[in-house]
Amino acid sequence: MKGVIGVVKPCNLARPTTRVADHISHCTTGTNHRTRQSSVKSSWNSESGQTRVANHVAKLGHKWREYQGIKNWEGLLDPLDDGLRHEILRYGDFVEATYRSFEFDTSSPDYATCKFTKNTMLDRCGLGGSGYKVTKNLHATCEVQLPGWIDRMPSWTSTNSSWMGYVAVCNDDKEIARLGRRDVVIAYRGTATCLEWIENLRVTLTSLSNNDVAPEKKRAMVQKGFLSMYTTATPTCPSLRDMVREEISRIIETYGDEPLSVTITGHSLGAALATLTAYDITSTFKNSPMVTVVSFGGPRVGNCHFRSQLENSGTRILRIVNATDVITKVPGFFVDDSYGTTKRRVYASGLRRWLQKQVEGTDWFRYADVGKELRLSSYASPYLTKSDLATCHDLKTYLHLVDGFVSSSCPFEPLQKDC
Numbered sequence: 001m002k003g004v005i006g007v008v009k010p011c012n013l014a015r016p017t018t019r020v021a022d023h024i025s026h027c028t029t030g031t032n033h034r035t036r037q038s039s040v041k042s043s044w045n046s047e048s049g050q051t052r053v054a055n056h057v058a059k060l061g062h063k064w065r066e067y068q069g070i071k072n073w074e075g076l077l078d079p080l081d082d083g084l085r086h087e088i089l090r091y092g093d094f095v096e097a098t099y100r101s102f103e104f105d106t107s108s109p110d111y112a113t114c115k116f117t118k119n120t121m122l123d124r125c126g127l128g129g130s131g132y133k134v135t136k137n138l139h140a141t142c143e144v145q146l147p148g149w150i151d152r153m154p155s156w157t158s159t160n161s162s163w164m165g166y167v168a169v170c171n172d173d174k175e176i177a178r179l180g181r182r183d184v185v186i187a188y189r190g191t192a193t194c195l196e197w198i199e200n201l202r203v204t205l206t207s208l209s210n211n212d213v214a215p216e217k218k219r220a221m222v223q224k225g226f227l228s229m230y231t232t233a234t235p236t237c238p239s240l241r242d243m244v245r246e247e248i249s250r251i252i253e254t255y256g257d258e259p260l261s262v263t264i265t266g267h268s269l270g271a272a273l274a275t276l277t278a279y280d281i282t283s284t285f286k287n288s289p290m291v292t293v294v295s296f297g298g299p300r301v302g303n304c305h306f307r308s309q310l311e312n313s314g315t316r317i318l319r320i321v322n323a324t325d326v327i328t329k330v331p332g333f334f335v336d337d338s339y340g341t342t343k344r345r346v347y348a349s350g351l352r353r354w355l356q357k358q359v360e361g362t363d364w365f366r367y368a369d370v371g372k373e374l375r376l377s378s379y380a381s382p383y384l385t386k387s388d389l390a391t392c393h394d395l396k397t398y399l400h401l402v403d404g405f406v407s408s409s410c411p412f413e414p415l416q417k418d419c
Contacts, residue, residue: 058083064180068261068292069316073372079407080374088320088374091185091265091294092399094132097125098165098189098270099395112162112193122168131175132185136167136247140240140273142195143228144202159193161237165270167247169255181259184251184289186244186277188270190297190395196269199225203331205303205366208279220309222302223331223367226272230280244277245284252285260289267395268327271298275310275317275370282313293317293371296398299330300367307370317371322401324378325392331367376401380411 060067060083066076067087076084101121103110116124118134141161165188176182191197202225209220233239238246248262262281266274271293278293291314298319310317321328378384378392381404391397404412 059178060087060180062180064261065290068263068290069318069372070290072316073318077372077374079410080402080405085402085405088294088318088402089399090130091187091263092296092395092402093127093130094168094185094187095189095265095267095270095296095395096399097122097127098187098266100125101166102163102189102192104192112159114163114166118166121166131170131172132168132183133171134166134168135251136243137163138165138167138186138188138240138243139237140164140196140229141232141234141237142193142199143232144195144198160195161234162193162196164188164240164273165266167244167251169251181261182255184248184260184262186262186264186274188264188266188273188277190266190268190270196229199229200269200299201225202228208302208306208309218305220302220306222276222306223272223300226269226276226301229269230273230276240273240277241280244280248281248285252287252289256287256289262289262291263294264291265294265296266298267296267398268298268393271295271319272301274298275301278315278317279306279310279313282315283309288314291315294320295371296320296395297322297325297327297393299327300369302368302370303366304368307368310370319369319371319373320398320402321373321375322378322392322398323375324387326389327393374402374405376405377411380405382412 063083065071066073067081067084073084075081101114101116101124103113103115105111114121114137118137121134122128122130122132139161144160165186168185168187170176170179170183170185191200202223204224205221206224206227207219208222208227230240233242251262252260262278264274264278264281266272274293274295275298278291282288282291293315295317319328376398378387378397378401381401383400384391384397401412406413
């Protein structure tokens, strides 16, 4: 089952490369040239590669709010601002740490747990110099009830609660000064267990709140499986929602008198949970810090009314999307694609048009994209030698594409002056 949503396979490169931006200065608008390593390996292999952002850049100063989306990233995405690029890659490293820390070995008695302690996790994942400290491990529980015959299957197939990610707080004075505030990171991995796969397939929309008294067609609705994973608890494991609320409450109480941001980042299923988490924080805490989502390869989460509630809550979402990644186009055949100045209607043909007519007038499968999109493409990179579903969806591929993206007219930083 590896290679669909969140679980990734090795990506191939034509060759590892070191590219110096001086060779292509005409493709960029700034003078902040950089030398970067391009190496795409599998995120699923927890031992693969090094962190991509080894050195800190200059102080963000007053611009940190812009990088966190206070102006909806206007003027920063096309061409891609180098400071924002660094921040995206930095948060990508925190997501990569979730894969490196997760115990994927189904024969291990520790399957689906975190392999490292809170105090050593970031260090073991190459982020010991990040200035952050892990303060909370996060677990998610699946609501799915398996049939009785599943007892004859290996025990790992019925694991319903598993380690999903962590909360880390920046506690290094120099890094706080560079960032311009104390930053809190919540990082989530993608799909790994059997029951998580099943939750991914529960694609009907369900009301976000049981107390929503709005007419059905005006309710904020989200994917049933994602919401289940966020809100389900067991007698021995609190829900992901309760764990997040408890930790954010503690952080606000501890650091609420200083500049503070919460950045929620995730890949695939983790991107969907990041969106739900952001909405939950901004709607639960009256004096919430600035909340930003940086998501990689995320599926759609809810309908247009959910999108409206996200916007009204002040949540900022930057969606990193690979145009060749099918996961970013699901769930739902029937998507509300109208959004601001990009309003458009997609006219389907054949089977899709027939299916669309069958559900016309219902909101149960009508999803809407959220936030601001940074669109990349695997086809733009001359170093990717495979374009299968798993490669296009791999987190390593996403970080590789962010690393090389210049602008819509120069989608990947080349070796030669051909932009």
